[in-house]
Amino acid sequence: MIARWLSINMLTVLLILLWSWYQGYDSNEILAGKVLAQAAFILFLINLNMYFIFLLIRKSKIRKVKITLAKISKRMMKYHVAIAVTASLLIIVHAVIMITALFEDLWKAKTASGMITWIILAVLLFSGLLRRRKSTGMRRKFHYMMAFVFFAFVFLHIFV
Incomplete structure (x- = not known):
């Protein structure tokens, strides 16, 4: 995996x-x-790979794998x-x-998608700041949801 x-x-x-x-x-x-x-x-x-490391820690049934991944994630x-x-x-x-x-060429699709992606990045960073101040389940979910939205828009920006 x-x-x-x-x-x-x-x-x-x-x-x-x-x-x-x-x-x-x-x-x-x-x-x-x-x-x-x-x-x-x-x-x-x-x-972004931090999310998948934590997912593997939760889903793995092998204790040794969980311990190894927990040590990696801590670092x-x-x-x-x-x-x-x-x-x-x-x-x-x-x-x-x-x-x-x-x-x-500021009004082309590439530039517009870059500006939208930059705004999403700002929301992602702000959600990370809020999460760092006080970590709640809702803030954690919003932060990683924004990370995936950001990555989707990055791909859109790259391939437009």
């Missing part, structure tokens, strides 16, 4: 890299923006906020670079 999930992660990253390579770039500025966005995607994917959760902040900063730099490079 874990090997399958890691394979899906690697295939997703590979698919995005190949799509980016296929689309090409007009300038070095756009290339830099794409590279920053790809780095941010990988960081967000690492954070990973220490860096969850730092990874999210770093990825968010990379996204902001990506947005600034792309807006300056493609200023005349």
